[in-house]
Amino acid sequence: MEQRTESNRDRSIVGTRIRRQRRELGISQTELARRVGISASYMNLIEWNKRQIAGSLLRKIAESLDLDLAELDGAAENRLFDALNEIAHLPSLAPLDIEDNQTGELIGRFPGWARGIAALARSEQEATSLAQTLSDRLSNDPFLGETVHRMLTRIAAVRSAAEILTEYKDTTAEERERFYAIIDEESRVLSDVGEALAAYLDKVDEPNRTLTPLDEVEALFDVNANRFEDIETAASAFSQSLTDPHTVSRQSMARAMVDEHLQPVIAATIAQHVQIIETSTARVRAQRALIDYAVGAILMPLPAFQHQAELLKYDVEALADAFSVDIDAVCQRLTALPASISTPRFGYYRANAAGALIKQVGLDSLSIPRYAPACPLWVLYRAQQSPEAVIRQRAIFPSGERFVFVARARNTGPTGFGKPRQYVTDMIAMPENDARHTVYAPDPTALVEEVGPSCRLCPRPNCVHRVEDPLAD
Amino acid sequence: MKKRILLAEDEPNIVESLRFLLERAGFDLSVENNGHKALAAALDGSFDLLILDVMLPGIDGYEILRQLRADRSVHDMPVLMLTAKGQREDRERAMDGGVDVFMTKPFANAEIVSAVRELAQRTKP
Numbered sequence: 002m003e004q005r006t007e008s009n010r011d012r013s014i015v016g017t018r019i020r021r022q023r024r025e026l027g028i029s030q031t032e033l034a035r036r037v038g039i040s041a042s043y044m045n046l047i048e049w050n051k052r053q054i055a056g057s058l059l060r061k062i063a064e065s066l067d068l069d070l071a072e073l074d075g076a077a078e079n080r081l082f083d084a085l086n087e088i089a090h091l092p093s094l095a096p097l098d099i100e101d102n103q104t105g106e107l108i109g110r111f112p113g114w115a116r117g118i119a120a121l122a123r124s125e126q127e128a129t130s131l132a133q134t135l136s137d138r139l140s141n142d143p144f145l146g147e148t149v150h151r152m153l154t155r156i157a158a159v160r161s162a163a164e165i166l167t168e169y170k171d172t173t174a175e176e177r178e179r180f181y182a183i184i185d186e187e188s189r190v191l192s193d194v195g196e197a198l199a200a201y202l203d204k205v206d207e208p209n210r211t212l213t214p215l216d217e218v219e220a221l222f223d224v225n226a227n228r229f230e231d232i233e234t235a236a237s238a239f240s241q242s243l244t245d246p247h248t249v250s251r252q253s254m255a256r257a258m259v260d261e262h263l264q265p266v267i268a269a270t271i272a273q274h275v276q277i278i279e280t281s282t283a284r285v286r287a288q289r290a291l292i293d294y295a296v297g298a299i300l301m302p303l304p305a306f307q308h309q310a311e312l313l314k315y316d317v318e319a320l321a322d323a324f325s326v327d328i329d330a331v332c333q334r335l336t337a338l339p340a341s342i343s344t345p346r347f348g349y350y351r352a353n354a355a356g357a358l359i360k361q362v363g364l365d366s367l368s369i370p371r372y373a374p375a376c377p378l379w380v381l382y383r384a385q386q387s388p389e390a391v392i393r394q395r396a397i398f399p400s401g402e403r404f405v406f407v408a409r410a411r412n413t414g415p416t417g418f419g420k421p422r423q424y425v426t427d428m429i430a431m432p433e434n435d436a437r438h439t440v441y442a443p444d445p446t447a448l449v450e451e452v453g454p455s456c457r458l459c460p461r462p463n464c465v466h467r468v469e470d471p472l473a474d
Numbered sequence: 475m476k477k478r479i480l481l482a483e484d485e486p487n488i489v490e491s492l493r494f495l496l497e498r499a500g501f502d503l504s505v506e507n508n509g510h511k512a513l514a515a516a517l518d519g520s521f522d523l524l525i526l527d528v529m530l531p532g533i534d535g536y537e538i539l540r541q542l543r544a545d546r547s548v549h550d551m552p553v554l555m556l557t558a559k560g561q562r563e564d565r566e567r568a569m570d571g572g573v574d575v576f577m578t579k580p581f582a583n584a585e586i587v588s589a590v591r592e593l594a595q596r597t598k599p
Contacts, residue, residue, distance in 0.1 A: 157488055157580035160582075161581070169494075183487045
């Protein structure tokens with residue numbers, strides 16, 4: 002329950018943060034109130050923590066004060082709190098009796114130390130994963146296995162020929178020439194194999210590389226705020242030539258346009274991010290993801306999409322009809338909408354039937370644990386019980402944050418009598434305050450479901466779906 | 475009468491060295507560079523000893539060994555396995571399959587010649 006107290010504490014100092022930043026910028030309370038469109042007396046109440054605020058007003062104030070929203074609303078602290086709690090309960094640190102009831106105190110009093118500990122733990126975790134990856138590679142990597150085999154074979158030929166030359170004094174000139182030639186030939190091949198091996202190991206050993214190709218592609222979208230302006234510009238030229246109303250042919254026409262005209266801009270985008278997209282597998286995946294992105298950009302040009310989205314109140318199905326596209330394309334496109342006060346922030350998640358998260362785009366405030374199973378109460382995992390139906394969930398997290406989740410499971414395999422269905426679930430998530438602008442705005446009396454990030458990070462004591470003990474009791 | 479050795483090996487330069495060494499040591503050497511041909515030659519019963527590489531085109535050394543050991547007429551032919559795959563599990567697999575000597579590449583010439591001599595003595599003159 003410590004976690005909830007902490008986030009309340011964070012929320013209660015939002016006003017203090019606003020006041021401090023406003024003074025630092027030399028803006029008067031009245032001026033700030035005017036900029037965000039509220040009365041000076043209301044601003045005074047906010048600054049003295051007498052009124053709690055969230056949603057668009059908080060965002061407006063953050064923008065006016067040039068502050069990161071996460072910094073202002075305590076989301077960053079909440080994440081730090083979760084991270085430190087996880088560290089406090091690492092089995093390897095159990096003998097240290099870490100004072101886990103003092104986590105909030107640590108963050109409040111020594112924020113720098115707290116961030117430092119979390120950063121160290123993160124880099125330790127990354128180093129461990131890297132070591133594991135390298136160890137797996139050494140024992141299972143087919144390239145390494147094959148290369149070592151080739152090297153040993155070449156060395157065997159060189160050694161045997163060299164021994165013959167030194168140990169048999171009665172060899173003929175012809176034999177000697179033959180064995181010298183073998184040594185010469187094999188040592189050249191050997192040095193090529195050695196060089197290839199060195200280059201390969203060099204690549205494996207590169208510091209700071211993200212671990213999986215999927216991570217690399219996610220990072221690519223992340224640093225670009227899910228939007229690629231060059232691709233948008235290039236795609237907009239082709240949008241108008243799409244006149245066919247049928248979904249399938251529109252999609253295949255858009256795909257053909259991308260293949261024919263947009264490959265260079267996609268390649269250039271990947272080339273601009275060599276620090277992120279390092280491996281060849283990631284390049285292939287990034288190319289695939291950007292092709293999908295470009296197809297979406299042609300089918301749903303951003304200005305028109307933005308307009309329709311506002312008009313249709315971000316109704317995913319209505320947008321799919323309006324643009325004759327599939328729902329997953331709309332979900333992805335929603336995350337690319339430029340941020341504004343009246344535009345809801347969307348995250349897009351896709352899970353397979355095994356519950357594995359196979360896509361994750363956007364929405365910083367909603368963190369899904371990367372190394373642990375997520376909460377099974379999310380509609381993302383429930384939607385496959387009612388395939389093809391759009392299901393809304395009003396979710397409240399232990400921190401008190403509320404989100405609206407909208408999920409729909411669709412068949413991805415071939416259809417036909419007796420054929421097994423292979424469902425994946427697409428889900429968009431938005432903060433509940435943002436949902437006001439959408440068709441998914443929940444009725445104030447609608448059921449709010451208590452969910453969590455994952456069992457380990459969730460303090461709810463009586464949850465019957467718990468599979469692991471919570472870190473914070 | 476010279477002892478006849480079948481060498482199943484696809485690396486021409488290693489074949490070249492072994493041919494020199496074993497012919498100098500008084501053996502009669504035949505070479506096959508792929509798995510199918512090597513198996514057929516081994517099964518025809520005219521050899522006293524088999525030197526067998528593991529990684530061969532066609533059928534690998536383990537399969538040749540298995541078929542050889544299952545064949546009534548040649549099941550007791552001495553086999554020296556010579557391979558660059560020298561990890562513990564490779565060695566165990568070879569020994570379980572019934573090789574007489576397991577030797578890894580790179581090898582010392584003197585060592586392989588003496589192992590072949592010793593194995594050849596096990597067979598009838």
